Amino acid sequence: MSNEKPRPETIAAHALRAIEPVTGAVVPPIYLSSTYARDENYEKRVPDDYQRGGNPTLSQAESVLAALEQGTGCLLYPSGVAAIFALVETVPVGGHVIAPINMYYGVRAWMKTLAEKGRISLSLIDMTVPGAIAGAARPGKTDLVWIETPSNPTWDVIDIAAAAAAAHEVGAILGVDATATAAVTTHPLALGADYVFHSVTKYLNGHSDVLAGTLITRDLNERWALLQALRTKTGAPLAPFECWLLMRGLRTLFIRYREASASAKAIARHFSSHAKVERVLYPGLATHPGYEIARRQMTDGFGGMMSLVLRTDFDGAKRFCTLLKVITPATSLGGPESLAEHRKLIEGPDSPVPDNLVRLSIGLENVNDLIADISQALDQL
Numbered sequence: 001m002s003n004e005k006p007r008p009e010t011i012a013a014h015a016l017r018a019i020e021p022v023t024g025a026v027v028p029p030i031y032l033s034s035t036y037a038r039d040e041n042y043e044k045r046v047p048d049d050y051q052r053g054g055n056p057t058l059s060q061a062e063s064v065l066a067a068l069e070q071g072t073g074c075l076l077y078p079s080g081v082a083a084i085f086a087l088v089e090t091v092p093v094g095g096h097v098i099a100p101i102n103m104y105y106g107v108r109a110w111m112k113t114l115a116e117k118g119r120i121s122l123s124l125i126d127m128t129v130p131g132a133i134a135g136a137a138r139p140g141k142t143d144l145v146w147i148e149t150p151s152n153p154t155w156d157v158i159d160i161a162a163a164a165a166a167a168h169e170v171g172a173i174l175g176v177d178a179t180a181t182a183a184v185t186t187h188p189l190a191l192g193a194d195y196v197f198h199s200v201t202k203y204l205n206g207h208s209d210v211l212a213g214t215l216i217t218r219d220l221n222e223r224w225a226l227l228q229a230l231r232t233k234t235g236a237p238l239a240p241f242e243c244w245l246l247m248r249g250l251r252t253l254f255i256r257y258r259e260a261s262a263s264a265k266a267i268a269r270h271f272s273s274h275a276k277v278e279r280v281l282y283p284g285l286a287t288h289p290g291y292e293i294a295r296r297q298m299t300d301g302f303g304g305m306m307s308l309v310l311r312t313d314f315d316g317a318k319r320f321c322t323l324l325k326v327i328t329p330a331t332s333l334g335g336p337e338s339l340a341e342h343r344k345l346i347e348g349p350d351s352p353v354p355d356n357l358v359r360l361s362i363g364l365e366n367v368n369d370l371i372a373d374i375s376q377a378l379d380q381l
Helices: 008-013 056-068 080-089 105-116 132-136 160-169 222-234 240-250 253-271 291-297 314-323 343-347 367-379
Strands: 073-077 096-100 121-125 142-148 173-177 195-199 213-217 277-281 305-310 339-342 357-361
Touching: 008 056, 008 253, 056 073, 056 213, 056 240, 073 080, 073 222, 080 105, 080 195, 080 213, 080 222, 096 105, 105 121, 121 132, 132 160, 142 160, 160 173, 213 222, 253 277, 253 305, 253 367, 305 314, 314 339, 314 343, 314 357, 314 367, 339 343, 343 357
Parallel strands: 096 121, 096 142, 142 173, 173 195
Antiparallel strands: 073 213, 195 213, 277 305, 305 357, 339 357
């Protein structure tokens, strides 16, 4: 028998495979108990004897995610925002944070609020500019560099290794939102990042029925211990049933992601020269500004996320979403169903997103049906 470690596809496919010793069930039970009895010597039977600190189902899900991202520890939270907020909470009062202009708008708005209150100092920069991180960094003061790649909703591709080097040069840590690459095609920790984040709601679960977020660390250090303590003190671990649903979704992660990637690439190519499309934003197109970095960094497909910049205005982009018949006009991404979202409407007037940008999350429908649906909607504009 080979002593090689299982490959990522096998780890994901066996996410629920911890054979239950009594019945032999290949799908383990969900541990819903909030507390656990100690043994006859009043010793713990499990590492966490109260659910606020942990749970066997939670621990199993976290171990799978840590293995997929080549990390040493993982923490699951009830939402993606909760996970990011937890990491920012470890920044010292007044500590300097660098983040991208183009990123998930909820986190950008919250970071700006913290900066206005004096909790942190903040630099929002265009990270597609070479040397931008190094130029914004403050030696001895910058504590956290936060990047998102590919970034939502323009799908800019940031060089993770270069960002890590710039952060570490000034004593900062690098956190990477890798939601769009789903632990399949890019591994930030292997490229030098200190933390990788995922909105688990998206590709990792992949069925549009779980709200969750995760932080995975490269090193088990004091900061990680603080994150563990904060989650326990605030009672913020992901609930057992959601952990179980997550593991169910992980079993098909690689197949789902690769199928969505293939369809997205075909759609991007098809509409890149359409008369009613100004630009197609997709990192798998050779015309994308970050294509060369994407080719180097995204080793197993370019993902299912893309945006169409339409030859219309705010109202036209909004109307386009309502004209779609196969693609659903809804928020979120990474599920089996394709979704369309008018981002400027969602983010509000202060958003840097163009008025005429429509974000598409390509799902698992037949790609020809999706192309036909986008075509008929464009024809009606």
